[in-house]
Amino acid sequence: MRKNFTRKKEKAIELLMSASSLVSVLTTIGIIFVLTADSYKFFSEVSIVDFFTDKEWTPLFENKHFGILPLLSGTLLTTIIATLVAVPMGITIAVYLSEYASRRFTSIVKPILEVLAAIPTVVYGFFALQYVTPLLQKLIPGLSGFNALSPGIVMGIMIMPYITSLSEDALRAIPTSLREASYGMGANRFQTAFKVMIPAASSGIIVSVILAISRALGETMIVAIAAGQEPKLTLNPLESVETITTYIIQVSMGDVPQDSLEYRTIFAAGLVLFLFTFILNNISFWVIKRFRQQYD
Amino acid sequence: MIKRIKTNKARIKDQLFKYFAMLCTGLCLLVLALLLIDIISKGIGRINWSFFSNLPSRHFDESGIYTALIGMVSLLFLTVLIAMPIGIMAAIYLQEYGTKNRFARIVEINIANLAGVPSVIYGILGLQIFVRIAGFGNSILAGALTLALLIMPIVIVATREAIKAVPNSLREASFGMGATKWQTTRNVVIPAAWGGILTGVILSVSRAIGETAPLIVVGALVYVPFIPEGPLDQYTTLPIQIFNWTSRPQQGFITNAAAGIIVLLAFTFLLNGIAIWLRNRWNNKVKF
Numbered sequence: 001m002r003k004n005f006t007r008k009k010e011k012a013i014e015l016l017m018s019a020s021s022l023v024s025v026l027t028t029i030g031i032i033f034v035l036t037a038d039s040y041k042f043f044s045e046v047s048i049v050d051f052f053t054d055k056e057w058t059p060l061f062e063n064k065h066f067g068i069l070p071l072l073s074g075t076l077l078t079t080i081i082a083t084l085v086a087v088p089m090g091i092t093i094a095v096y097l098s099e100y101a102s103r104r105f106t107s108i109v110k111p112i113l114e115v116l117a118a119i120p121t122v123v124y125g126f127f128a129l130q131y132v133t134p135l136l137q138k139l140i141p142g143l144s145g146f147n148a149l150s151p152g153i154v155m156g157i158m159i160m161p162y163i164t165s166l167s168e169d170a171l172r173a174i175p176t177s178l179r180e181a182s183y184g185m186g187a188n189r190f191q192t193a194f195k196v197m198i199p200a201a202s203s204g205i206i207v208s209v210i211l212a213i214s215r216a217l218g219e220t221m222i223v224a225i226a227a228g229q230e231p232k233l234t235l236n237p238l239e240s241v242e243t244i245t246t247y248i249i250q251v252s253m254g255d256v257p258q259d260s261l262e263y264r265t266i267f268a269a270g271l272v273l274f275l276f277t278f279i280l281n282n283i284s285f286w287v288i289k290r291f292r293q294q295y296d
Numbered sequence: 297m298i299k300r301i302k303t304n305k306a307r308i309k310d311q312l313f314k315y316f317a318m319l320c321t322g323l324c325l326l327v328l329a330l331l332l333i334d335i336i337s338k339g340i341g342r343i344n345w346s347f348f349s350n351l352p353s354r355h356f357d358e359s360g361i362y363t364a365l366i367g368m369v370s371l372l373f374l375t376v377l378i379a380m381p382i383g384i385m386a387a388i389y390l391q392e393y394g395t396k397n398r399f400a401r402i403v404e405i406n407i408a409n410l411a412g413v414p415s416v417i418y419g420i421l422g423l424q425i426f427v428r429i430a431g432f433g434n435s436i437l438a439g440a441l442t443l444a445l446l447i448m449p450i451v452i453v454a455t456r457e458a459i460k461a462v463p464n465s466l467r468e469a470s471f472g473m474g475a476t477k478w479q480t481t482r483n484v485v486i487p488a489a490w491g492g493i494l495t496g497v498i499l500s501v502s503r504a505i506g507e508t509a510p511l512i513v514v515g516a517l518v519y520v521p522f523i524p525e526g527p528l529d530q531y532t533t534l535p536i537q538i539f540n541w542t543s544r545p546q547q548g549f550i551t552n553a554a555a556g557i558i559v560l561l562a563f564t565f566l567l568n569g570i571a572i573w574l575r576n577r578w579n580n581k582v583k584f
Contacts (some may be wrong), residue, residue: 006476013478020382021403022454027445028406031417034424089320098318102329109321111572116328118568120506122451123335123557126542130550131334157327192309211412218414220509220537225542245416245509252419252513258428270420274413280413285405 002271010203035274038184038267051268057231057247059265060254066265068272069230070180070231074241075273078223081152081218081237087209089156090163094205097164098171099179109163117161125265126224128154133226146240159212166211170204171197203291210284214277220245220296244273298314314482322474335561339554347555351521352537359541360489361556363520367436367531370524374440375447380497382444383451390452391459392481411449418446419513427514434515437527442514447500454496458489491578502567504559508535525577534560 042049046066054067095114133150137143153242174197183191220243228240229250237254242250248266256262350360385402394400422442432438462485470480486493511533518540520532535557541553 010476010478014393017385018391018399020388021394021400021452022383023445024386024407024410024448025403027410028446030425031413031421035417036420038424089324092313092320093324096314096321100314102316109325112328113324115565115568116324117504118564119331120508120535120560120564121507122506122539122542123331123561124576126538126553126557127540129336130554131339132329157324160324167346176565188306190313191306193313205462206520214412218416220414220416221539224509245414248416248420249509249512252423252515253518259313266420270417274417277412277414277526278409281409285408 009184014149020283031274032169035271037268039271040262041260042264042268046268052285055233057242059250060256060261064261066268068244068269071242071244071269072231072236072272073233074223074227074231075217075236075245077148077237077241078152078155078219078227078243079216081214082155082219083209083213085153085156085214086160086163086212090160090208090212091167091205093160094167096169097199098168099189099197106168110168113161113164116157117150117165119158121219121221122156124154124158125151127221128222128226140238143238144240146204146226146230146239147238148238151222151226152237154226155216155219158219158222159215161221162212162215163205163208166208166257169207170201170208173204196272204286206291207284209279210287214280216237217276217280218245218273220249224249244269326364333559338551339556339558342551342555343558348559352519352532356541356544356546356552359549359552361534361537361559362444363523364532364534364537365559366523366558367516367520368533369513370527370536371436371439371531371533372501372504373445374436374527375443376497376501377442378440378450379447379500383448383497384455384493385498386448387452388454388481389487390457392477397473401422407449407452411453411486415446415507415515416509418442421445422510422514432528434517434518434530435458436524436531438514439511439531439533440527442510442523443504446507446510450500450503453491454499458492458496459485461492462488476494478570489572489575498567498571498574502564502571504569505563506535507571508533508539511536513540524559 025058049134051068053064053110054065054066056065056071058065058068078239097110101109128151132154136147136150143149144246161292162168167282176181178200179192182196187195187198224246227246229242229246230240231247232239232240234241251262251266346358347360348365349362350358351362352364353359356522390403394403419442422445426432426438426441427434430438432441466484466488467480470484475483489498516536517530517532518536520530524531528545538553538556540558541556542550
């Protein structure tokens with residue numbers, strides 16, 4: 001009798017726990033469902049060809065255009081600037097910490113750099129608008145108050161710790177025997193780092209870069225504060241641009257009537273953003289699976 | 297002779313890289329220092345008691361963060377209340393129960409994917425599901441549910457790591473004494489992993505505390521001159537108040553924003569500090 005009760009209780013608890021892990025699956029299904037359902041309604045009114053070819057994005061104006069290209073160019077521009085800042089610096093620092101610096105130095109500097117990743121993004125937005133932009137305006141006369149350059153650089157600093165931290169872990173995971181073999185052949189630190197260690201840790205380094213890029217694509221507050229809200233089809237970093245994420249914020253803050261075409265634009269724009277990050281994530285899974293080297 | 301030049305060149309490259317890397321590292325630390333100095337110098341003068349106790353106002357020198365602070369704390373409290381039990385149970389299931397089955401594998405891939413979804417997308421999910429379909433409106437509850445989904449992957453991953461670190465011998469000893477699987481999990485595994493689990497939860501809260509974008513999408517208001525009294529009330533939070541002040545043209549509001557950031561950073565660093573302290577303490581105390 002009592003045994004039976006215990007067994008039932010065990011089963012019930014297991015069921016409850018599997019239901020909890022179902023929540024995460026439901027979240028994914030929910031995201032895909034919500035984005036596609038309203039995007040579907042959106043694309044029944046706006047042609048998908050126009051969406052990808054029209055060079056203007058003016059859903060909130062009298063003369064409506066629904067071309068995603070200006071938002072895409074804004075998103076890509078700020079992401080490219082951030083990547084150009086973060087990747088060379090992030091990997092350089094990772095190599096320095098794992099191959100050059102003393103253990104003690106690394107153990108102090110790494111946590112400090114990780115503080116950069118813990119700072120809320122709204123703080124970076126403030127820093128970009130109030131400090132970096134005025135500084136850049138002194139160096140580049142005629143730079144507008146809202147531009148892609150300043151938030152791009154600040155975003156690069158924000159994502160850099162991801163690259164440093166994960167790449168450093170990947171480099172540390174390479175067995176010392178490889179490093180010693182290289183030194184034994186007469187190679188110096190630089191040659192060892194670039195000819196042996198980086199190639200051996202390449203999958204981890206690539207994954208860290210992809211993760212950082214996907215962070216930059218989805219970053220919202222820095223660009224919403226410092227890049228402006230003008231959708232413009234341009235790759236000029238000195239102009240003000242609007243990203244997909246900023247547009248979503250702009251619509252959420254305004255009073256667009258629900259269930260209107262204007263309201264649905266955020267779902268279509270959100271779907272494009274989601275697909276980008278989804279593809280990047282899956283590339284990184286593939287890299288991990290395909291290129292991971294086992295040393296045992 | 298030729299060989300000599302070659303090794304020399306290699307040495308120069310080595311040295312150049314070393315200095316370049318030191319420069320990069322220094323530059324990052326400098327940026328961090330500049331950010332903190334800039335914000336503190338702009339905002340510290342505004343930090344006084346009335347800044348904490350005043351309601352928001354159209355006049356910057358009368359504006360305070362009282363409602364934003366209360367809103368933020370209630371929001372986080374509710375978020376943890378939702379995310380912690382579900383996240384921990386999910387992690388226990390994946391690590392202890394369903395290790396080999398297909399469902400667990402799907403959930404695992406799914407969690408890795410969720411961690412890469414931009415936070416503003418979670419906002420859109422919350423807007424449609426919690427604000428509109430469930431009818432919670434622009435309430436704290438809708439915001440907390442959205443944030444709970446956002447931090448769930450962090451809680452799950454951290455809990456799994458903590459449970460993974462519990463040695464099998466402990467489980468086997470418990471089974472040997474005749475304990476069932478759940479009894480073993482509850483009385484042996486969870487207590488042994490508790491420090492790690494708690495660290496993960498605190499880190500996830502420090503992530504949630506700075507989240508702004510998804511809350512704007514689910515309708516946290518910019519101007520709330522009252523205290524939320526229940527989970528279905530409207531609210532604002534500190535990051536949103538900061539965002540609002542940052543986008544005003546008057547210098548007085550910029551000062552307010554900087555002062556708000558000092559408070560927000562204090563919270564963030566405090567939580568991170570507690571998490572690190574807890575982790576170290578736990579690592580020293582429990583040695584398997």
